[in-house]
Amino acid sequence: xxxxxxxxxxxxxxxxxxxxxxxxxxxxxxxxxxxxxxxxxxxxxxxxxxxxxxxxxxxxxxxxxxxxxxxxxxxxxxxxxxxxxxxxxxxxxxxxxxxxxxxxxxxxxxxxxxxxxxxxxxxxxxxxxxxxxxxxxxxxxxxxxxxxxxxxxxxxxxxxxxxxxxxxxxxxxxxxxxxxxxxxxxxxxxxxxxxxxxxxxxxxxxxxxxxxxxxxxxxxxxxxxxxxxxxxxxxxxxxxxxxxxxxxxxxxxxxxxxxxxxxxxxxxxxxxxxxxxxxxxxxxxxxxxxxxxxxxxxxxxxxxxxxxxxxxxxxxxxxxxxxxxxxxxxxxxxxxxxxxxxxxxxxxxxxxxxxxxxxxxxxxxxxxxxxxxxxxxxxxxxxxxxxxxx
Numbered sequence: 001x002x003x004x005x006x007x008x009x010x011x012x013x014x015x016x017x018x019x020x021x022x023x024x025x026x027x028x029x030x031x032x033x034x035x036x037x038x039x040x041x042x043x044x045x046x047x048x049x050x051x052x053x054x055x056x057x058x059x060x061x062x063x064x065x066x067x068x069x070x071x072x073x074x075x076x077x078x079x080x081x082x083x084x085x086x087x088x089x090x091x092x093x094x095x096x097x098x099x100x101x102x103x104x105x106x107x108x109x110x111x112x113x114x115x116x117x118x119x120x121x122x123x124x125x126x127x128x129x130x131x132x133x134x135x136x137x138x139x140x141x142x143x144x145x146x147x148x149x150x151x152x153x154x155x156x157x158x159x160x161x162x163x164x165x166x167x168x169x170x171x172x173x174x175x176x177x178x179x180x181x182x183x184x185x186x187x188x189x190x191x192x193x194x195x196x197x198x199x200x201x202x203x204x205x206x207x208x209x210x211x212x213x214x215x216x217x218x219x220x221x222x223x224x225x226x227x228x229x230x231x232x233x234x235x236x237x238x239x240x241x242x243x244x245x246x247x248x249x250x251x252x253x254x255x256x257x258x259x260x261x262x263x264x265x266x267x268x269x270x271x272x273x274x275x276x277x278x279x280x281x282x283x284x285x286x287x288x289x290x291x292x293x294x295x296x297x298x299x300x301x302x303x304x305x306x307x308x309x310x311x312x313x314x315x316x317x318x319x320x321x322x323x324x325x326x327x328x329x330x331x332x333x334x335x336x337x338x339x340x341x342x343x344x345x346x347x348x349x350x351x352x353x354x355x356x357x358x359x360x361x362x363x364x365x366x367x368x369x370x371x372x373x374x375x376x377x378x379x380x381x382x383x384x385x386x387x388x389x390x
Contacts (some may be wrong), residue, residue: 002077003075003076003077005017005068005071005077006071006295008064009064009067009071009189010032011033011034011035012028012030012031012033012047013034013035013038013047014031014033014034014050015029017068017072017079018030018031018032018064018065018068018312019068019079020032020033020060020061020063020065020200021060021064021065021068022035022059022061022371023059023060023061023186023187023190024045024056024060025053025056025059025184025186025224026048026049026051026053026224026301027189027190027224028047028048028049029061029064029190032058034130035047035058035068036058038293039053039056040353041274053165057183058180058188059186061190062132062145062148062149062161062187063274064151065304066110066148066149066150066151067151070151078140082208082320083152083328087114101117107383110132110146111133111136111146111150111152111176112150113258113363114129114132114133114150114152115150115151115152115238116156117131118131118133118149118152118155118156118159119155119282120332120335123167125289126159126162126164126167126194127164127166127167127170127353130156130159130167130170130171130174131170133147133152133170134170134171134173134174134177137177138177139179139364140234141181141267144178145306148187152239153175153178153188153191153193154191154192156171156173156174156175157175157191157192157193157196157302158196159171160172160193160196160197160199160200160208160212161199161200161203161204164206165207166267168200168204168208168211169207169208169211170210171212172211172212173199173211174384175193175215176211176214176215176218177227179215179218179219180218180225182221182222185218185219185221185222186222186224186225188219189219189225189228189229192220194228194229194232194235195218195220195232196240197212197215197219198212198232198234198235198236200212200215201213201235201238201239201268202234202238206246206250209246209248209250210246210250210253212259213239213242213250213253213254214257214258214263215252216229216235216239216257216261217256217259217265219255220260220261221258223261223264224264226260226261227259227264227266227267227269227380228263230261230264230266230267230270234271235261236258236261236267236274236276237274237275239254239257239258239261240254240258240271240274240275240276240279242254243255243279243280243283244275244278244279244282247269248288248291251283251291252291252294255280255283255291255294255295256294257272257293257297258276258323259294259297259298259301261302262298262302264354265304268301268302268304268308269305269307269308270306270313271302272302272305272307272308273307273341275300277302277308277311277312277317278297278301279284279386280295280310281295281316281317282321283298284296284320284321284323284324287318289329289332292324292328292329292332293328293329293331293332293335295323296331296332296335296339298334299312299321299335300335300338301340302323303338303339303342303343304342305384309342309343309347312339312343313343313347313349313350313353315353317355318340318343318350318353318354318357319353320338320342321340321352321354322336322340322357322358322362324336324358325337325359325362326358326362328369330370330374332373332375333366334366334370334373334377336361336378337366337374337378338373338376340354340359340381341377341378341380341381341384342385344381344385344388345380345384348388351384351385351388352388354381354385355385355388359381359385360382360386361386362383363378363382364378366378367379
């Protein structure tokens with residue numbers, strides 16, 4: 001009796017065993033032949049999620065392909081050779097550091113041994129193996145492909161919360177190196193890395209939490225990942241918590257990660273609900289120009305949604321923003337004017353608070369010495385203040 005492949009190994013379109021699984025921009029996996037036929041027929045939406053496809057790039061799912069190959073070998077199933085396997089791989093990069101032998105040799109003599117060491121070794125052996133995997137991720141696409149095809153990535157992901165700080169650091173470093181390329185950003189999320197990253201962000205040491213924020217920043221550069229990360233119920237709240245309770249580096253990296261995520265509109269309201277506005281305003285009061293600049297950039301972004309404007313338009317927030325107009329750096333003054341302008345354009349009550357705080361006097365210098373953008377924002381704010389009638 002022929003072996004029946006698991007559902008995860010079947011293409012959602014053809015329902016047949018996949019031989020060349022690829023990831024669509026929506027994060028769904030299909031067999032290359034089937035999804036390419038779908039796209040070639042003029043379809044513009046994902047066949048599973050029905051999302052509009054603004055990017056039709058197909059990213060090889062090497063980890064799943066490895067699992068399918070293992071299953072086929074175990075069950076005596078002969079797989080057809082993928083028609084476009086060769087063309088799906090990135091160009092070969094010659095390593096100058098490790099002097100990598102041909103990819104097949106690397107996979108058998110190095111990566112598979114490391115996979116075994118990670119999965120079966122003790123703490124010290126696992127730490128060393130993950131360290132070496134991290135090193136290989138610096139050696140170009142060939143080494144990265146070996147790591148993916150040997151199913152090493154899920155094992156490295158598990159190490160993000162293994163409890164050993166050094167192993168966790170190496171695991172985050174490896175995934176961060178992989179995430180440099182956009183193709184790998186989507187692939188890592190498809191591998192299930194998000195759950196472990198968020199867990200590390202919630203439960204790890206301060207250093208681990210910082211590394212998790214940095215990795216989320218990298219992954220959130222891709223639009224589809226912004227939506228996926230934001231839809232996780234714990235990701236944005238965990239970043240806001242790091243913003244509140246983290247050390248200086250943690251606050252900075254959490255701010256950057258939240259900025260990247262909030263460039264996706266739906267995530268702005270989620271961040272506001274998680275308490276991002278009070279956390280950002282607290283950074284303004286700390287008196288550090290670098291953190292204040294970062295905070296104001298995010299506040300400027302949040303002011304473009306109704307929830308953000310409602311949270312920012314409180315009396316204490318208005319006073320803090322006007323203070324930045326008075327004492328902040330050039331960048332801080334520009335962004336403070338931008339935030340105040342859009343708040344005042346939408347709220348007479350906020351305009352009253354800003355006017356009482358003396359914003360007009362501190363905004364006028366931007367018209368003379370600011371950048372073109374600063375002059376536009378200052379002009380808009382001054383118009384609101386002059387139109388205000390007490």
